Amino acid sequence: MSNESKRQGGIRATQKEATGKAVLEAARAEFESVGFEAANLRAIAARAGVSAGTVLHHYGDKRELLHAALFDDLEETLRSAVAKLGTGSLETQLSELTRAVFRYYQRRPKLSRTLLKESLFADEPWAQKFNAQVHGVHGAIARLTEEAIARGELRPGVNGALFAVAYFSFFYFALIAWVQGAHDSPVTLVEHLVHQHLEGLRPSEKPPRRRKP
Amino acid sequence: MSNESKRQGGIRATQKEATGKAVLEAARAEFESVGFEAANLRAIAARAGVSAGTVLHHYGDKRELLHAALFDDLEETLRSAVAKLGTGSLETQLSELTRAVFRYYQRRPKLSRTLLKESLFADEPWAQKFNAQVHGVHGAIARLTEEAIARGELRPGVNGALFAVAYFSFFYFALIAWVQGAHDSPVTLVEHLVHQHLEGLRPSEKPPRRRKP
Numbered sequence: 441m442s443n444e445s446k447r448q449g450g451i452r453a454t455q456k457e458a459t460g461k462a463v464l465e466a467a468r469a470e471f472e473s474v475g476f477e478a479a480n481l482r483a484i485a486a487r488a489g490v491s492a493g494t495v496l497h498h499y500g501d502k503r504e505l506l507h508a509a510l511f512d513d514l515e516e517t518l519r520s521a522v523a524k525l526g527t528g529s530l531e532t533q534l535s536e537l538t539r540a541v542f543r544y545y546q547r548r549p550k551l552s553r554t555l556l557k558e559s560l561f562a563d564e565p566w567a568q569k570f571n572a573q574v575h576g577v578h579g580a581i582a583r584l585t586e587e588a589i590a591r592g593e594l595r596p597g598v599n600g601a602l603f604a605v606a607y608f609s610f611f612y613f614a615l616i617a618w619v620q621g622a623h624d625s626p627v628t629l630v631e632h633l634v635h636q637h638l639e640g641l642r643p644s645e646k647p648p649r650r651r652k653p
Numbered sequence: 654m655s656n657e658s659k660r661q662g663g664i665r666a667t668q669k670e671a672t673g674k675a676v677l678e679a680a681r682a683e684f685e686s687v688g689f690e691a692a693n694l695r696a697i698a699a700r701a702g703v704s705a706g707t708v709l710h711h712y713g714d715k716r717e718l719l720h721a722a723l724f725d726d727l728e729e730t731l732r733s734a735v736a737k738l739g740t741g742s743l744e745t746q747l748s749e750l751t752r753a754v755f756r757y758y759q760r761r762p763k764l765s766r767t768l769l770k771e772s773l774f775a776d777e778p779w780a781q782k783f784n785a786q787v788h789g790v791h792g793a794i795a796r797l798t799e800e801a802i803a804r805g806e807l808r809p810g811v812n813g814a815l816f817a818v819a820y821f822s823f824f825y826f827a828l829i830a831w832v833q834g835a836h837d838s839p840v841t842l843v844e845h846l847v848h849q850h851l852e853g854l855r856p857s858e859k860p861p862r863r864r865k866p
Contacts, residue, residue, distance in 0.1 A: 553774065560829055561770045571835060594854045599845075603854060605826065606846050612829075613822035616773055620780060632812075633819050640853015641807045641816060 462488040463495055467509040468551065476506060476554040503558075507566045510555045515573055517544040522580045530588035531631075531638060534581070534607060538630045545615065553619040560612070578604045594638075606637050675701040676708055680722040681764065689719060689767040716771075720779045723768045728786055730757040735793045743801035744844075744851060747794070747820060751843045758828065766832040773825070791817045807851075819850050 466487035470479045481502060485492040499505040521540035525533045545552040559570045578601070585600030610633040614626035623629055679700035683692045694715060698705040712718040734753035738746045758765040772783045791814070798813030823846040827839035836842055 557770065557774045560773075561766065561833070567833060571833075592856065595856050598854045599849065602845055602849055605842070606823070606849060609822035609826035609846065610819070613818065613825060616825075620774070622784060629818070632815055633822065636812065636815055636819060637850050638854050640855065641811045641851050642853065643805065643808050 459488070459490060459494065460498060463490065463498060464509045464512070467505050468513070468548065471506065471509070471554065472548040472551045475550060476502075481505070506554065506558060507562070510551070510558070511566070511569055511573070514544065514555070517541060518573065518577055522577065525584070530584055530593055531634060533584055534634055535627075535631055538611065538627050541611070542615075542627050549619070556615060556619055574608065578608065581607055603637070607634065610634060610637075672701070672703060672707065673711060676703065676711060676718075677722045677725070680718050681726070681761065684719065684722070684767065685761040685764045688763060689715075694718070719767065719771060720775070723764070723771070724779070724782055724786070727757065727768070730754060731786065731790055735790065738797070743797055743806055744847060746797055747847055748840075748844055751824065751840050754824070755828075755840050762832070769828060769832055787821065791821065794820055816850070820847065823847060823850075
């Protein structure tokens with residue numbers, strides 16, 4: 441391959457990537473503006489400045505476009521949120537994570553309902569992709585838990601994987617309540633639930649009574 | 654109104670109720686057998702031994718029929734599960750509740766996925782009905798928590814309403830994981846999560862050191 445044709449190939453690849461990004465960005469804007477049901481491929485193509493044929497060539501149908509538009513975007517949000525976690529207590533780190541991820545959903549409230557419904561009840565291949573995404577964050581939380589045990593914040597032998605599942609339970613419950621309009625401050629709800637989970641509900645142990653001689 | 658026409662009216666009301674029940678039972682069987690998407694009103698009418706017109710007269714469309722068939726049934730399951738709770742510890746009572754409600758979902762696994770998706774992301778008027786249903790169980794759990802505090806099982810001042818939200822978070826997480834094929838024993842998962850939530854993750858308090866004289 442000549443240097444000139446390599447250069448041309450490079451330009452084409454860059455253009456293709458730019459077109460893909462523009463289509464996904466247009467899809468997110470269109471879905472948020474008119475809702476998933478009402479959105480149509482022609483309008484998305486027009487927003488991206490490409491033909492409807494180009495959109496169809498890249499993505500088979502509207503649902504596939506939705507998944508492509510949302511999953512990659514959420515993936516990036518999750519990765520960067522986990523990477524940016526500070527060196528505070530486990531409770532502080534989880535608050536940071538919760539805030540960062542909710543900010544993502546809050547940027548596009550209408551779309552969030554669709555995203556959540558589609559990700560929790562996805563069919564293959566998206567179910568597997570979504571599970572892999574959750575699995576990644578799950579691993580990160582289990583690691584944070586191990587570090588908290590090492591710092592003496594948590595009891596030795598605490599099940600970090602189970603705690604990560606508890607965190608996800610709280611997160612999704614609050615997110616579902618929020619997209620359904622049943623809760624105004626999902627971040628605070630998650631924080632309270634995590635706090636109660638860490639502290640437990642049992643009476644604090646009484647110091648052993650001194651036996652009488 | 655003569656005694657004869659009262660008697661006739663009574664028979665008609667009983668027949669109408671019986672028809673309604675037969676249609677709902679047929680709808681549940683048809684939805685479970687072929688799935689919500691593929692189910693059609695004609696087949697449901699045939700199962701119930703009535704005309705398609707009768708089904709349409711009682712229920713506007715397939716989605717309305719789905720909600721009617723599922724919500725009343727689940728409502729009855731929840732009410733009877735709460736009523737039957739024994740006098741064990743809070744943890745035992747919650748296990749009983751979890752088992753009873755999961756048994757309901759496990760009887761019709763295919764339908765459960767639809768039920769869950771439809772109830773978590775319902776539009777009005779079903780969203781409100783579903784919220785009222787959750788609210789009822791929420792209140793029952795908050796009461797059980799108060800009783801557990803009174804028995805000395807939990808710390809005084811524990812937030813029972815928040816604990817009820819934690820329970821729901823665990824329950825729905827396990828249920829979603831199960832309908833998605835990602836978890837085999839949802840009841841055990843809920844039990845482990847509830848146990849960890851009750852016990853907490855903090856190091857147990859050390860008895861205060863005796864000060865040296």
